[in-house]
Amino acid sequence: MTDQLSLDAVKAYGTALSPWAHLATIGADHQPDVVPVHPCWEGDVVWIMCGLDSVKVRNIAHNPHVALHWQVTEVGDGLEVWGTATVHADLDTKRRLWNGVFDYDLNLFAPGGPDASPDTAFIAVQPGRAMYMKAYGMGGTTRWVAS
Amino acid sequence: MGRIVSGDITFAEVRADAERYGRIAYLATSSASGTPYVSPVAVSWVGDDLVAFLATNEAKVANLRANPKLCVHFAVSETTDWDSCILWGDAQVVDTTEGRQALWGQMGYDLAMFEPGGPEADTHVFAVLRPTKAVIMRMYGIKGRFTWRAA
Numbered sequence: 001m002t003d004q005l006s007l008d009a010v011k012a013y014g015t016a017l018s019p020w021a022h023l024a025t026i027g028a029d030h031q032p033d034v035v036p037v038h039p040c041w042e043g044d045v046v047w048i049m050c051g052l053d054s055v056k057v058r059n060i061a062h063n064p065h066v067a068l069h070w071q072v073t074e075v076g077d078g079l080e081v082w083g084t085a086t087v088h089a090d091l092d093t094k095r096r097l098w099n100g101v102f103d104y105d106l107n108l109f110a111p112g113g114p115d116a117s118p119d120t121a122f123i124a125v126q127p128g129r130a131m132y133m134k135a136y137g138m139g140g141t142t143r144w145v146a147s
Numbered sequence: 148m149g150r151i152v153s154g155d156i157t158f159a160e161v162r163a164d165a166e167r168y169g170r171i172a173y174l175a176t177s178s179a180s181g182t183p184y185v186s187p188v189a190v191s192w193v194g195d196d197l198v199a200f201l202a203t204n205e206a207k208v209a210n211l212r213a214n215p216k217l218c219v220h221f222a223v224s225e226t227t228d229w230d231s232c233i234l235w236g237d238a239q240v241v242d243t244t245e246g247r248q249a250l251w252g253q254m255g256y257d258l259a260m261f262e263p264g265g266p267e268a269d270t271h272v273f274a275v276l277r278p279t280k281a282v283i284m285r286m287y288g289i290k291g292r293f294t295w296r297a298a
Binding site: 020026036066068076 | 173184186214216217218231233
């Protein structure tokens with residue numbers, strides 16, 4: 001089964017699956033890298049808190065294409081989203097995102113808050129396509145593609 | 148907060164730690180055009196290699212044929228205190244009957260559930276990773292970071 005999804009359905013699936021996702025990026029040497037992240041949606045954009053000197057930030061500077069796979073359930077339901085990422089370290093963005101966008105307390109990871117955490121930044125992922133799989137795809141696959 | 152513990156570890160320590168996370172790991176590959184893919188896969192150790200059984204038509208198989216570089220991140224969870232075990236290296240796609248026969252009985256689960264045609268069927272392959280680097284992070288690195296590199 002292959003069917004079409006809306007972006008709202010993609011967001012709902014991701015939220016229902018898990019707060020955790022695995023973010024894949026590609027380095028300048030074409031080496032993939034994958035790390036767990038705690039993404040949150042703001043409108044149609046996925047935001048991820050990150051360290052400004054992290055591998056994923058260096059990779060995105062070279063190649064903005066990223067993939068996110070939400071943590072699968074025990075029965076293998078999962079969601080993968082591909083998109084284009086940008087890194088934001090400016091104070092206005094940090095102040096805006098610090099409260100009310102993420103569903104966890106960012107101060108736990110950056111106690112200085114938005115004004116005194118110069119090593120903290122945010123990755124914005126603009127989704128381009130997505131695939132939702134039931135039971136690792138054996139129960140069907142549905143897709144979304146940006147128009 | 149105390150000083151973050153870091154240092155070198157042996158491959159045997161990486162192997163032992165990897166057993167804590169269960170069978171599911173997230174595999175990241177790159178397409179020929181540089182698009183990343185990441186997906187959960189059941190993995191098993193066969194000697195010093197990490198092996199996954201994959202459908203031949205999966206994107207990750209095409210990706211590995213174009214670019215053998217692979218990154219594997221075992222699933223993180225509260226039960227392992229949010230620790231991470233990450234492996235890097237080149238993966239070989241084993242797509243011959245002889246190669247599949249050699250690996251068929253070594254995955255720890257019944258591959259016939261997914262490939263009734265057995266090791267002779269060309270519709271499945273094995274991806275075999277020989278790690279060259281590993282990093283173990285305790286609680287996202289907050290409690291420590293340990294690295295192994297192949298000599």
